[in-house]
Amino acid sequence: MGREAEHSLADFYFSDSDDPLCPPEGFVQWAxxxxxxxxxxxxxxxxxxxxxxxxxxxxxxxxxxxLSSYNYLGLATHPEVVEAAQEALRTYGTGACGSPLLSGLSDLHRGLERELAAFLGQEDCILFNSGFAGGMGTLAGVLRKGDVAILDAKTHLCSIDGVKLSRAKLVFFDHNDPDSLDQALTDSEGARRLVVVEGVYSMDGDTADLPKLLPVAEKHGVGVLIDEAHSILVYGAHGRGVVEHYGAEKSIGLQFATFSKAFAGCGGFTVGPRALLHYMRYYINAYGFSCALPPAVVAGLRKALEVATRDxxxxxxxxxxxxxxxxxxxxxxxxxxxxxxxxxxxxxxxxxxxxxxxxxxxxxxxxxxxxxxxxxxxxxxxxxxxxxxxxxxxxxxxxxxxxxxxxxxxxxxxxxxx
Ligand SMILES: Cc1ncc(COP(=O)(O)O)c(C=O)c1O
Missing domain, CATH: 3.90.1150.10 (Aspartate Aminotransferase, domain 1)
Known part of the structure; x- marks a missing residue:
């Protein structure tokens, strides 16, 4: 790597090729x-x-x-988790073979939805077959053109892509800065708005400063969505995330998290009020038009939740x-x-x-x-x-x-x- 160190992936997003099926010439040489x-x-x-x-x-x-895997609680090879997944594999086979709306949800899936909603003190839960798709879909499911999404500047790409998909206006506030959030909320008065933060920021390892940010959102009467991908089962006295850590349960509108980190599985979920989630089930394409999680994965996730929360x-x-x-x-x-x-x-x-x-x-x-x-x-x-x-x-x-x-x-x- 000599002069090529002067370039990065950021330089090849736009292409010099006439054909979208040909990668940029510069990228090929650089790579x-x-x-x-x-x-x-x-x-x-x-x-x-x-x-x-x-x-x-x-x-x-x-x-x-x-030191690279997000297996925070070590559950990827936990004997009880592996055994639960194996047992479901024998009973339920390999795949769900259908979208959740039509033919993909088993009693295992319904059980996990109930358990997660109860664990997090919420009315309902939607499961997703990918964390990224779940984060993206949750935002695309509730935001519409003309709305304004106000994201912490360090928010994960799945949230950014979700806002783009919804065609809502995408606005960033400076990382964890309540004054910057206040300004963004003042500037967007009159629109339907949503604030988006993360439990633990995945590149920096710091938490959302909820004690400072939530009063600002509250002052403007704007709801907050939190992505707890890296904090679920890790933060809080019972593992309920940064929301529990800061005692902010009553101030969060939607709590999203992935199964790919401490749960050591795959997929994601959103918990929140029943009426809202009922609506979202029909408007999140990544949910309604994509196959449900494999039952064996769901069985592993249920056992992971049990092991992680029994003490x-x-x-x-x-x-x-x-x-x-x-x-x-x-x-x-x-x-x-x-x-x-x-x-x-x-x-x-x-x-x-x-x-x-x-x-x-x-x-x-x-x-x-x-x-x-x-x-x-x-x-x-x-x-x-x-x-x-x-x-x-x-x-x-x-x-x-x-x-x-x-x-x-x-x-x-x-x-x-x-
Ligand atoms: C904050 C955050 N949200 C969502 C995701 C996407 O999750 P998954 O890898 O389970 O698709 C990640 C992935 O690292 C993440 O860090």
Whole structure:
């Protein structure tokens, strides 16, 4: 990666080709010249998601400590969860084979809807077969042309795409800034509006500042939707998310979360008032026109919910691991940004070539972290993103910290020769 480090994916969105079925010429050349760096993406995981596992990248196999998977409570391989999914697979077969509206919902799906609504103290729940589609669909389901969606500037792409799909006006307020939110709400007076925030911001690992933001939304009489993808089962005394953590249950209109993180499955869900969700079921195309979750996945999710909520032990281990890792990482001089959650960014500056050289070195030395590059994050905020889990042992975390100190702090990095 030489001059190609001067470019990023942001440079190839618009195409110079006459045919939409031909990728831009510049992209093809750039990707070829930097192929060693691009090979850091889509590594093959050789086995179940676990704290220690093997990965293969560009034909190179590495035994690694995995700090990249969102398996926050370690449920991906929990024996009870695996057993529940296996049992449902035997009884219900492989797929739901129909959309939820017509022929896809089993008694397992209905059970999970009921359990999630009860867990979160809400009247109803809609399940989605993808977290991204669920987040996008929830916004597209309630917003219409002429409405204004007011999103925190660090909100995930699924919410942004949902607003675009609805053709509502998309407005951002400065991250976690109540004055900026107040201004956006004042500027949009007269329109139907919705404020959108996230429980834990996925690139920075900080939480929505609900105590400051909610009074502003309330003052303007505008409802709030929260995406708890990274905070459900993790935050709050019972795992009910950042909403529970801040005691904000009464101030949130819709709570959305994904099953791909602490639930260690796949899909997502939205909970809220029954009448609204009844309406949404018919207007979220990603729900009504897409196959329901496979029953075996649903059975695994139900068991995951049970295991994660019958006591607080997994959450306590996760938080003890998070505190341990954050403290030690700061002691060795890593820049962790401003968050305090189990999502821990490690900031590496603006040198894109170094980001990829570091990634390759980390894999070779036995630590699995993925590069987070512009335009996913600002050009001067390139980073790695650590996902701490309850399944990591102190020995896993210590070894990971040694590798990080050796590479990022002491600069022992394999330079790119290709
Ligand atoms: C905040 C947030 N919302 C939604 C999603 C999409 O979820 P999924 O990966 O389950 O499709 C993600 C994915 O990482 C996310 O971070």
């Amino acid at each position: 070829e010249a930097g192929s060693w760096a691009m090979s850091m993406y889509e590594p093959h995981m050789l086995g179940a998601v676990a704290p220690r596992m093997a990965i293969e990248r560009a034909g190179e196999r590495s035994d690694v400590i995995n 607080n032990s997994l959450r306590e281990t996760l938080w003890a691991n998070t505190r341990y890792f954050r403290e030690k990482a700061q002691q060795i001089g890593l820049d962790l940004g401003h968050g305090s959650s189990q999502v821990v960014p490690i900031m590496v500056g603006s040198d894109r070539r170094r980001l990829y050289e570091l990634t390759r070195t980390l894999h070779r030395r036995g630590l699995f972290l993925a590069p987070v590059d512009y335009p996913s994050v600002p050009e001067d905020g390139l980073r790695f993103r650590v996902a701490i889990t309850a399944a990591h042992t102190r020995a896993d975390l210590d070894r990971a910290l040694e590798i990080l100190e050796d590479t990022i702090i002491r600069g022992r990095v394999d330079e790119a020769a290709e």
